[in-house]
Amino acid sequence: MKAEIITIGDELLIGQTVNTNAAWMGAELSRIGFNITRTTTIPDKREDILRLLTDVTGKVEVVLITGGLGPTSDDITKQTLCEFFETTLITNQEVLGMIELMVQRRNQHLNENNRRQADVPASCRVLYNATGTAPGMWFEKEGTIFISMPGVPLEMKYIMTEHVLPELKKRFSSNIIIHKNLMTYGTFEAKLAEMLTGFEAQLPSHIKLAYLPSLGVIKLRLTGTGRNRAQLSRDMENQVRKLYKEIPQYIYGEDEVSIEEAVGRLLRDRGLKVCTAESCTGGRISQMITSVPGSSAYYRGSVIAYDNSIKVKLLGVKESTLIANGAVSRETAEEMASGALKLFGCDFAVAVTGIAGPDGGSSGKPVGTVWISVASADKITSENHQFINDRNTNIRRFAIAALNMLRLRIPGQ
Amino acid sequence: MKAEIITIGDELLIGQTVNTNAAWMGAELSRIGFNITRTTTIPDKREDILRLLTDVTGKVEVVLITGGLGPTSDDITKQTLCEFFETTLITNQEVLGMIELMVQRRNQHLNENNRRQADVPASCRVLYNATGTAPGMWFEKEGTIFISMPGVPLEMKYIMTEHVLPELKKRFSSNIIIHKNLMTYGTFEAKLAEMLTGFEAQLPSHIKLAYLPSLGVIKLRLTGTGRNRAQLSRDMENQVRKLYKEIPQYIYGEDEVSIEEAVGRLLRDRGLKVCTAESCTGGRISQMITSVPGSSAYYRGSVIAYDNSIKVKLLGVKESTLIANGAVSRETAEEMASGALKLFGCDFAVAVTGIAGPDGGSSGKPVGTVWISVASADKITSENHQFINDRNTNIRRFAIAALNMLRLRIPGQ
Numbered sequence: 019m020k021a022e023i024i025t026i027g028d029e030l031l032i033g034q035t036v037n038t039n040a041a042w043m044g045a046e047l048s049r050i051g052f053n054i055t056r057t058t059t060i061p062d063k064r065e066d067i068l069r070l071l072t073d074v075t076g077k078v079e080v081v082l083i084t085g086g087l088g089p090t091s092d093d094i095t096k097q098t099l100c101e102f103f104e105t106t107l108i109t110n111q112e113v114l115g116m117i118e119l120m121v122q123r124r125n126q127h128l129n130e131n132n133r134r135q136a137d138v139p140a141s142c143r144v145l146y147n148a149t150g151t152a153p154g155m156w157f158e159k160e161g162t163i164f165i166s167m168p169g170v171p172l173e174m175k176y177i178m179t180e181h182v183l184p185e186l187k188k189r190f191s192s193n194i195i196i197h198k199n200l201m202t203y204g205t206f207e208a209k210l211a212e213m214l215t216g217f218e219a220q221l222p223s224h225i226k227l228a229y230l231p232s233l234g235v236i237k238l239r240l241t242g243t244g245r246n247r248a249q250l251s252r253d254m255e256n257q258v259r260k261l262y263k264e265i266p267q268y269i270y271g272e273d274e275v276s277i278e279e280a281v282g283r284l285l286r287d288r289g290l291k292v293c294t295a296e297s298c299t300g301g302r303i304s305q306m307i308t309s310v311p312g313s314s315a316y317y318r319g320s321v322i323a324y325d326n327s328i329k330v331k332l333l334g335v336k337e338s339t340l341i342a343n344g345a346v347s348r349e350t351a352e353e354m355a356s357g358a359l360k361l362f363g364c365d366f367a368v369a370v371t372g373i374a375g376p377d378g379g380s381s382g383k384p385v386g387t388v389w390i391s392v393a394s395a396d397k398i399t400s401e402n403h404q405f406i407n408d409r410n411t412n413i414r415r416f417a418i419a420a421l422n423m424l425r426l427r428i429p430g431q
Numbered sequence: 432m433k434a435e436i437i438t439i440g441d442e443l444l445i446g447q448t449v450n451t452n453a454a455w456m457g458a459e460l461s462r463i464g465f466n467i468t469r470t471t472t473i474p475d476k477r478e479d480i481l482r483l484l485t486d487v488t489g490k491v492e493v494v495l496i497t498g499g500l501g502p503t504s505d506d507i508t509k510q511t512l513c514e515f516f517e518t519t520l521i522t523n524q525e526v527l528g529m530i531e532l533m534v535q536r537r538n539q540h541l542n543e544n545n546r547r548q549a550d551v552p553a554s555c556r557v558l559y560n561a562t563g564t565a566p567g568m569w570f571e572k573e574g575t576i577f578i579s580m581p582g583v584p585l586e587m588k589y590i591m592t593e594h595v596l597p598e599l600k601k602r603f604s605s606n607i608i609i610h611k612n613l614m615t616y617g618t619f620e621a622k623l624a625e626m627l628t629g630f631e632a633q634l635p636s637h638i639k640l641a642y643l644p645s646l647g648v649i650k651l652r653l654t655g656t657g658r659n660r661a662q663l664s665r666d667m668e669n670q671v672r673k674l675y676k677e678i679p680q681y682i683y684g685e686d687e688v689s690i691e692e693a694v695g696r697l698l699r700d701r702g703l704k705v706c707t708a709e710s711c712t713g714g715r716i717s718q719m720i721t722s723v724p725g726s727s728a729y730y731r732g733s734v735i736a737y738d739n740s741i742k743v744k745l746l747g748v749k750e751s752t753l754i755a756n757g758a759v760s761r762e763t764a765e766e767m768a769s770g771a772l773k774l775f776g777c778d779f780a781v782a783v784t785g786i787a788g789p790d791g792g793s794s795g796k797p798v799g800t801v802w803i804s805v806a807s808a809d810k811i812t813s814e815n816h817q818f819i820n821d822r823n824t825n826i827r828r829f830a831i832a833a834l835n836m837l838r839l840r841i842p843g844q
Contacts, residue, residue, distance in 0.1 A: 040443075
């Protein structure tokens with residue numbers, strides 16, 4: 019089962035946009051058992067598009083195409099697809115209706131450019147797009163399926179998730195592949211691999227383990243392949259159980275769960291409330307917590323005390339503490355956490371103060387230094403970490419470390 | 432002057448690694464006047480590599496190749512290059528010396544894998560690599576230059592910067608390409624295209640305009656091609672000036688500047704301070720503002736009043752306002768902004784309250800509804816927007832809209 023990916027657009031060729039679409043589509047196709055044989059990026063040029071479409075026809079089962087579907091004159095994919103599939107553009111009334119609705123909601127009038135988005139090749143199956151005005155298109159020719167989608171990542175992902183992946187799964191389902199992820203935090207990849215040497219050695223040949231690290235979170239992905247779904251599920255469950263036994267202290271969740279989702283579930287299930295007091299993370303922790311739907315059930319709010327005077331005024335940090343220990347210190351972090359706990363009236367308060375960089379470091383407290391405190395009515399705990407990344411990566415690592423510290427403080431796990 | 436990019440590696444095809452190398456090389460080649468005609472990613476497979484090399488020979492001036500040069504058995508690029516250029520591997524003593532030095536520095540012993548890295552095709556020019564053990568290789572065949580480099584971004588960039596780009600600049604200095612981006616916010620692509628119909632019609636044939644939309648921000652990219660740099664620069668400046676005249680209200684910056692950077696520059700230059708009061712955006716605005724290095728010069732902090740009681744307690748929103756108008760209303764947004772302005776003692780306060788979804792909408796206030804207020808000592812302004820995206824996209828769009836509203840309020844632009 020082979021697939022190719024074609025991404026169209028000068029912005030990709032000249033490197034103004036990094037091709038994250040190709041990576042995302044490659045990962046998704048590979049997950050459902052496709053072998054990605056090639057990814058090609060070409061400009062919005064009729065001859066290049068035609069040449070490549072001709073080249074892939076009959077050679078692979080599926081070709082995913084993104085880009086070149088905008089309403090402007092530099093977007094020529096749709097016309098070129100018509101030429102290749104020997105068909106013409108017709109107005110699709112359903113798409114037109116959806117576009118009219120979208121334009122109305124934005125309090126705009128339908129113009130010629132909007133209207134053109136509803137023109138689709140007569141021979142294609144239209145893949146409706148609830149996230150934008152350009153629909154996806156499904157064609158078939160000489161045993162190859164061609165799917166054309168807009169290049170806006172959000173819209174491509176919508177069409178893939180809603181239409182393309184379910185349909186491909188239905189059509190191509192001989193070999194069964196089961197993935198299971200365990201999410202870990204708190205150690206390094208090399209260390210984890212060392213701890214799991216014995217586990218890896220006993221894995222049966224049809225189950226593989228992969229380490230996928232990102233910002234301190236390491237996703238352990240087990241991939242099982244087989245022909246009998248029930249048997250394969252049992253084998254996988256068996257290995258997952260073993261993995262839990264090997265490294266219980268590092269596993270915080272399964273599948274694609276993020277630390278903020280894992281924390282959110284624990285808080286919600288126990289009816290606990292949390293607040294934050296952020297300095298160097300500048301709202302990142304709050305933003306992560308509230309990115310989870312339903313977070314209002316357990317999150318009350320935050321004081322972003324970016325300026326030291328705000329730490330004093332709103333959180334009750336003592337001037338003398340700041341003078342004696344500096345803003346980046348255990349003492350300041352603990353006073354921020356206690357202050358937030360009182361101010362918001364929560365079960366837990368998380369406070370973070372550190373140096374994200376690029377400036378502001380010193381030899382004693384280099385860029386990447388952070389103090390994190392978690393306060394509850396009866397206890398306050400603090401941790402000091404040292405990261406060595408750029409500003410925005412440091413901020414994200416501080417925030418993840420803080421959320422993990424909160425997670426470990428939640429009782430009854 | 433045409434160039435192609437070939438990246439080799441399964442990790443790229445299955446999306447475990449995003450292809451940032453292709454973007455970086457595309458940007459660098461384009462900067463020195465090359466037209467990137469295609470980027471292709473293929474697996475570490477002899478036949479695929481040979482087929483593609485044959486396909487590009489004689490068609491473009493330069494082919495950059497990365498990946499497949501590691502010491503392990505799945506890396507077969509070097510052997511395949513030997514086959515394609517009809518040559519054999521010989522040990523390069525200088526490379527071997529450099530590898531020995533590198534291995535010594537790491538307190539390791541030279542092993543067979545290290546030693547093999549010093550074997551290079553006899554017919555290539557070796558491009559020394561001070562950042563790793565695999566050297567780059569330069570070949571020429573039928574008018575096409577082929578450059579093979581390791582896939583590790585740091586090593587590829589070193590070889591490109593030290594050897595490849597200076598040499599290419601020397602050899603090909605005829606065609607010049609200049610890109611210029613204007614960043615816009617506040618309207619839709621289709622609408623913008625309509626406003627710019629006249630502008631597009633008058634563009635000379637050597638200057639092209641492209642629309643690159645993302646979350647409400649539309650980047651307008653002008654690309655000019657020519658042989659005389661000074662003349663082309665003047666032509667481009669002339670068109671940029673015209674574009675400013677056509678849509679002054681929508682342009683917020685040039686090149687790759689984000690809205691938070693543009694706002695930050697304006698605030699810093701004028702010595703103004705800002706704070707925020709966020710509800711549904713949950714810290715996203717604060718996080719965006721503080722993602723910019725040096726933001727502490729103009730940003731004091733925020734109250735994230737996720738819970739309504741916090742709006743009352745910390746921001747001084749009246750209970751009666753919440754009861755009469757609801758939390759998502761002009762009145763609540765304005766009281767949040769006024770409250771934050773007083774609390775933080777800033778020149779501007781930005782407040783946002785809305786419904787990000789997926790739940791919490793009603794027929795009068797559907798998901799995607801937001802009220803934004805910007806307060807200063809003498810004036811408070813408010814806007815209502817309606818978006819139609821998923822939770823986290825809505826949050827980002829609310830935040831961008833709020834930052835743009837703040838931008839338009841900053842005096843003396």
